[in-house]
Amino acid sequence: MKKDLISYTIHLADSALILGHRNSEWCGHGPVLEQDIAITNISLDLIGQARNFYQYAAQLTGNNTTEDTLAYLRDAREFKNCLLTELPNGDWAVTVLRQFFFSAYQYLLYQQLQHSSDTQLAAIAEKSLKEVTYHLRWSSEWVIRLGDGTSESRQRILNAIEDLWMFTGELFKPADYEIEATAKGFGVNAELLKNDWLQNIKAIFEEATLPVPDENAWMQTGGKTGSHTEHLGFILADMQFLQRTYPGCEW
Amino acid sequence: MVETENINTQAIWKILEDVYDPEVPVLSVIDLGIIRDVSIDNPPSGDGGILVTITPTYTGCPAMDVISMNIRFALIQNGYKKVNIKTILSPAWTTEWMSETGKEKLKSYGIAPPKAMQSVCTPGIFQQEEAVQCPLCNSYHTKLISRFGSTACKALYQCEDCKEPFDYFKCH
Numbered sequence: 001m002k003k004d005l006i007s008y009t010i011h012l013a014d015s016a017l018i019l020g021h022r023n024s025e026w027c028g029h030g031p032v033l034e035q036d037i038a039i040t041n042i043s044l045d046l047i048g049q050a051r052n053f054y055q056y057a058a059q060l061t062g063n064n065t066t067e068d069t070l071a072y073l074r075d076a077r078e079f080k081n082c083l084l085t086e087l088p089n090g091d092w093a094v095t096v097l098r099q100f101f102f103s104a105y106q107y108l109l110y111q112q113l114q115h116s117s118d119t120q121l122a123a124i125a126e127k128s129l130k131e132v133t134y135h136l137r138w139s140s141e142w143v144i145r146l147g148d149g150t151s152e153s154r155q156r157i158l159n160a161i162e163d164l165w166m167f168t169g170e171l172f173k174p175a176d177y178e179i180e181a182t183a184k185g186f187g188v189n190a191e192l193l194k195n196d197w198l199q200n201i202k203a204i205f206e207e208a209t210l211p212v213p214d215e216n217a218w219m220q221t222g223g224k225t226g227s228h229t230e231h232l233g234f235i236l237a238d239m240q241f242l243q244r245t246y247p248g249c250e251w
Numbered sequence: 252m253v254e255t256e257n258i259n260t261q262a263i264w265k266i267l268e269d270v271y272d273p274e275v276p277v278l279s280v281i282d283l284g285i286i287r288d289v290s291i292d293n294p295p296s297g298d299g300g301i302l303v304t305i306t307p308t309y310t311g312c313p314a315m316d317v318i319s320m321n322i323r324f325a326l327i328q329n330g331y332k333k334v335n336i337k338t339i340l341s342p343a344w345t346t347e348w349m350s351e352t353g354k355e356k357l358k359s360y361g362i363a364p365p366k367a368m369q370s371v372c373t374p375g376i377f378q379q380e381e382a383v384q385c386p387l388c389n390s391y392h393t394k395l396i397s398r399f400g401s402t403a404c405k406a407l408y409q410c411e412d413c414k415e416p417f418d419y420f421k422c423h
Contacts, residue, residue: 034396034397034399034407035397037397037399037400037401037407038397038398038399041399041400041403042399043311044309044311044312044313044403045309045310045311045403046311047311048307048309048310048311048312049310049311051310051311052310052340107374119341120340122341123339123340123341124310124340126340126341126342126343127307127310127340127341127343127344128310129343130343130423131309131310133373133374134398134399136374137373137374137375137376137378137398138398138399140374140376141376141377144376204376207376
């Protein structure tokens, strides 16, 4: 029970942290100042969510585990984030589409998770849901602006759909610890979120005049169980360098 | 030092009125509505010190650690030796918990206070908050520039009359 609860909590934390880190790479590089601030605010929210989940996982794990050892001292194979969250930022279209796909998923996930039998997971979900609501609205609006914008913006978001679509299937394909989490009542059945997620994607894509890709297309998986794309190692090298080189360093 | 039997929680609340948010320095932690409870951490489970229960505004708000430290300092300075601070997440913080004096302080500081009713806390696209009042010229003729502002809790607005950009402490 405890092992599955820890794995499940770390999985939720890892997805939030890695996407938060990716978005933070935009800091100082956003297309305009207001959107630079928006994407970094979203980063902050995601990293805040990750901290809450890591703190809880650390408390459950014991043995001097802390939120920092979980974030900074695990290797790529131990990370359980969804592949979608680790993909490179690409252009603005890739970044906002990645956020839209993930926020639409997180919105449904946290709506369910706030009724978890585990009171701490429920509390984190309840708190985070308010923030994810903003992320979902913001990213939906950008998908519409780009899709129904100029021929250049449209082409870019079409390319982004082409690049990202095959990483969306993993969100709804549960890993073993998610299946256990659902069976024991503290986790959310990810498979059951898929229909509502697709409905939301279709509604926004229709508004954006974008074609909806085939939902039965082949999907890439593996992130939830530690088989990552080549990109995660680079993120960890960047993120963990200081703690690996100067263990226990603080400022 | 104040002994356990002499701790008066009303006095603690009074001290907390002078602990300010480092990001919005006109607001005290009481104004913000983030102090959820003040009690005595009674033995055997507790150490007889003060237990202050706080809740974060936003999960990633970097001010929370500083606020927590400042609460501790303020109480220690006032002679309370054992101070425990507990963070809870549920029920989630809402701008409805902000005090009326807090809202007035925000306005005179140049930040539009959150409206009484949460009107746009749903994922529906392209929503506009109704009539956010410009804190400088009081015009309601304002427009949203970005949902995300200089800190997690604020949105960026501009007044169409006096043309000044301003922060709006958004409903949450």
